[in-house]
Structure formats: C-alpha cells, structure tokens
Amino acid sequence: MFNFLFQDRNKEIQSLAEVISLDMAKVNLSKLAIEKAMLMIAKAIAKSDILIQTDNKEKRKEEYRLNIQPNDHECGTVFWTEVVKELLTTTEVVIIPLGGKYYRASSWQTTDSVLTERTYRDITLTCAGYDYSTYKSFRSSEVIHLRYDNARIRLYLQNVVGQYDKTLEAVNTMMRLSSQPRFKLKTGDNQVFAEELDDGTKRRTTRSKYLEKIKRLLESDELLVFPESTGVTLESMQITTNVKAEELAKMALQINNEVANAFDIPEAVFNGNITEKSDATNEFITYAVSPIAEVINDTLTAYKIGINDYCKEKEKVMVWLARFKHVDVVDSAVNLDKLRGIGFNYDEIREMVGYPLLNTEFSQARALTKNYGEEDNSNAAQET
Template identity: 25%
Template sequence: MDLFTRRKDSSFIYDLDLFEDTANRAYMKRLAIDEVLNFVARAASQTEFQVIQNKTPIKNDAYYHLNVRPNTDQSATDFWKDVVYKLLHDNEVLIIQDDNKDFLIAEDFHRNEYAVYNDTFDNVMVKEYQFKRTFGMDEVIYLNYSNDKLDNYITGLWSDYGKLIGRLNDIEMRNNQIRATVAVDATTGTQDQQTKKLQNFIDKVYKSFNDNSVAIVPTTRGFEYKEVSGGTGVKNLAFSETNSVKNAFIDDVASLVGVPSALIHGSNAENKENMQLFNTYCLRYILKIIRDELNAKLISPKDLMNEKMHIDSIGIDRPSIVDMAESIDKLGSSGMVTQNEVREAIGLPPRADGDQIIMTKNYTTSKGGENDDNENQR
C-alpha cells in the first residue's frame, strides 16, 4: 500500500549538486586556511633566535638547536615553519627534547591539568612513535595561541568534511539502489483486490533482483514496470565566481589571524603599510609567545632576572638599518639614547665604547653670545 499512498522521494535528483556545493565549500575553506597559515609560518621561520649573555650575543648549543639544526631531520627554517603552522592550526603545539637535546614536534599528546602541581603530558606521539614516559611542563616547550575564533572556523571545516562524507555515502547508496515506477490499469471497485495481487508480484520482483545477478520481469496487459535513474547534471561554477569564493574565504581567515588580506592576494597597493600592520598585529605576537616560552624553559630564572642571559628574536618584524637611518640619526645626535641602546633595538651587538651619551652641537643649548650661536649653527 505504501507504493500508492506515499509520495516518491525525488531528492536524488539534486544529489550531485548538493555534493558539489559541499565539496567546493570544504575545498575552498581548506585552501584559504593553508594559504594564510603558510604565509604566517614562512614569515616566522625567517627569525633568528639570539642567545644574549651580558648584553652580547653568543653561540652555544641552544643557539645551534634554535637556528641551525633543531633535530637530525629538519633545518631550523622547516622546523619553525611547522611549529608556527601547527600553533595556528591546532591552537597549541608541544615541543619535547630527546636524550640528545634535539627539539621534536609532538604530533599528538594528552595533557593532564592540575590546580597546584605542574601539568604533565603523556601519550606523546612523534612520527608514529609513542613515548612511554610522562613529560612535565618544566621539561617541554608548550605554546598556546588562544585564538578561539580561528579554532571555531577550523572546527567548522571538519563539520563540512563530515557533511561531505555523509553526502558521499548517500550518493553511493542511491547509485546502487533500484528505482522503478509501476503503471496499473485498474478499474474502480476492483482496485483493492488488484493492489494486493500487485504488491505480492512486486515483492517477488524485488526478491528476484536481490537474489539473482540477472532477473527477468514478465509483462502483462495492464501492468508496466519501468526502472528509472537519478539525474546526473552537474552544476559548474564560472572561474570568476570560483575565484571570488576563494578570495572571500581567504579574507575571513586573514582577518581572524591578523593578516592584511592584500598581502595574501599579492596586491602591491600600500604594501609597506600592510606589512607594518602584519608585523604589529600578527607576527610580533606569535614571536613573543615563542620567545617568552624559550626564556622560561631554557634560561634559569636567576640569570633572567639579573639580566645575565636571555633569548631574543630578530625577525622581519624588526626594522632594518636603512629603514631606521633617519630615526637612528635623530635619536643618537639628540643624546636621548646611547649607541648601544639603538643597536640593541635593531638587533646589532653592542660596542665597547657605545654606552656614552653623544650630542651634536646643533642640539646643545648655547649660553654665550652671538659668536657661540653662529658656532652652534655651523
């Protein structure tokens, strides 16, 4: 009776369109996330981490592992690129040290949080190898990004993947499903009796299709059995529409991370101003997260508080000497700061004679007569 009383499900006609919409959305979001996060990761990987001892950069084992070879399989550039990408994508990243003091990025781990004692990490997985030991918070480098908006956006991507997998499963089941229509020449008064016979006949046909690889359906007068298939039309987007959708997703991700979208799109308009915004609101924050954790875990509190030793980062967020030439001249000649203070601000090592205040004559105050004024002007 369901055959005659229930409306036929025709949603399979739109299956491919819905599948492509879901696939396009998941693909575009993934593309946007990778493009923006890789841009930030590449910028951060160009950073040099300096070990400063008594205000002078030194090169020790910590410097070697931070800037040359963090582990046996990665260069420093590749290592920090992976660290920053994972930090942004997963909202956290765990770096452990093995017996050789090599830095290893944990692919998976479980964090045990405590109110009073240090947190611990177990089930640490690196390249399919699971460490059997438990790491304390004071033994690892743990970075936390705390960007809930980006985390929610990436979580939405996995939701899109879930819908995509569900749509694939629905389409696969529908593609292997037999659909048919039955036309019956029934007269009033005999319809109930014919319906009962017809239902029995359809049940036999259905059983025959399931039990045999080949089935033959007899035809009779007043009864017609016809199989149908779903629509196979595919909706195609124009290139300009696809590009607009991709750019919209990139703009969303870039705004969540703090990157001017013009830098991702490759626009040269106001490029200097956009780089300053990127350095101020994105890169410096990420480098500070890394720098603070390195100082906390690799430098003793006593040396850090006594300013005997600390770790600093010199990246593309620091202005170059050429860019700061005019400001350096004014700061030095006005006597506001020493040469070493200026050199430290742009990442240069101090000079032995650089702690003296030097002021040019045009910044001095004259107490003499006209001759002194003329001398100061000269």
C-alpha cells in the same frame, strides 16, 4: 561570519548531486585556505631569527640550535614551521630538550598541579616523520610548553568539521540512491495496460501490476528483450550536477576572506592584492605573527634565561621579525644612513638587511654624526 557553512539543504532529489558538489568544494576550499593561513604565519616565524640578548657566550651558542639545527634530522625552518602549525591547530605544543637538542612531542601526559611544578610523562617524540617513545619524566621547568588560544580560529575549525559531517551525510544519501537504479515510465492520459498470456491472448491489467512486471524484468539476470507498447516509454533517470566556475570563484573568495579574518591576516595579504602604498604587510606582522612570536619569546625566555638573569642582566629571548620583511637597500638608503648617523655600526645595519657581517674594526666602529644632546649639556655628542 560562517553563515555559508549552514545553508538549507531541503531540496529536491534531482538537485542533491549539486548540493554535494558544492559542499565538497566548500570543504576543499576551506582546507586549502586554512592550510595557507597557517603556513603564512608559520613561515614568517621560521624565517625570522631567534636571538638571545645576553653577554654569556654559552647561552649564545644556543642560537645555533634554535635557528639552524634543533636536532640531527630537522633544520630550524622545518622545525619551527611544524611547531607553529601545530600551535595554531591544537593550541599547544610541547618541546622536549634532550642532550642539547630540541624535539617536538606528539603526545604526553601531565599532572594537574597548580601551585607546584607539573610532571610530564609518557612522552612520544616526533622527528622527521618518525616517532620515539621516552619513559623519562620531566618537570615544567625542563620543557618548553607553548600555549596559544585563538577563539576565532577554534570556532572556524570546528565549523569546518561540522561541514564535513553534513557533507558525508549527503554523500551517504547519494550512495544509497545510486545503488538503486531509478526509471521513469511515461504513459498517455488514458493509457490501457495489457499483458500477454501463455496462450497468446491479452487481458487488461492494472498500472501497479504492470509496474511490478517491469520491475521483475529489470531485476532479472537473464538476457531479455523488452516489448515496446504503444504509448508507453521507459527511461532511465540520471542525476546530473553543474557547478559553474564563477560560483566556485566567488565561493573561494568568500572562504579566503573568512579564513583571513579568523587568523587576523589582512585580506590584501592573504589574497595577494598588496599595493605599493599598502601597510598590509606590517598589519600582517602586527596582528597575525606578533602574537605567536610573543608566546615563543616569553616561553623561551622563561626556559633559557630564568628570572634571575632576566631581572639582573636584562637578558631575554626574542623572535626578530625584522628579518621576515624584505628590505630594498636602494629604496631604504636614506633611512639606513640615518641609522648610521645615530650610532648604529655597519655590521648592525648589514644584519638588518640580511647582508653578511664584515666583522672588521671599521665595520664595528660607531660614529655619531648628529648632536642629540640636551641644551647646555657639555657632554652632548659632537658632529664628526
């Protein structure tokens, strides 16, 4: 998948600038593509609502902190976008609850216990661009520790770092070359070199001595006039580069597709080539976003609900990804009508499409208009 990162660089010095230019373009395009992929997944999570399925009003109040304002300085969209980006980059994120608010930890130390709870200490919190060190210790049950390991993402990021090293090595080579001017001496096939003595006479000299004399003249700080000899021409060598736009476009498409595959994003979604009949958006949610959402679901359920309420009350926390995908109410009118017919009330349907709730007796009433009872079942729902 990543063969383009490891091309042969055994080329002539004259083409070294082109190698550097191509390598730098690859690095920049890779950084852009990786950032785009992470933002696509992070924004999908941030746009979705985090719901707490419970009848406990105190727990439901936590939805405000989880969705709207986790802390005093960040909104929910910014907070969860940064959390998911860090999760994709470093494979783990620690969120510290303090005073009913949530803060992302930029660094921490933890014990290595396996059979008992671990202790988190030496924690540095980051919030709205500022850091704050806290010396308070926390147990595992008191923090929200998200972990997500994607081998393909890690491999791709490692290869990009390796590409940086190779590119910087080439840049250093170019800097050494550019710091020492290069000249090209053109002479005839049977060129005779001569030098003028102090008394005005001339004598023959070797080619190497003639070059040494020119070198001393070039290195001199004095204002000099170079005498022009018959059949001898001195020219400055320049290293030029020429990267065609078609090559960069082809390279960009190749990198975009490889990054999309690394992050499990359909290429059509990543490159913006979605057709009306395409299921690429659903595949993006299924393969790229849902695994991250499940990690958040499980971790928040363990922290907010606990094993007792999960088993007894069937309570849980979930990232409602249905809010991420745009729903056209006109195109979906028939399907929405079917939801009404099987028992969904108007408020539930309006919430699905992002409309404000009415919160009236009429909008919360349920009306079954279809009979889905079993045969010979006297308690089957009747048509209204």
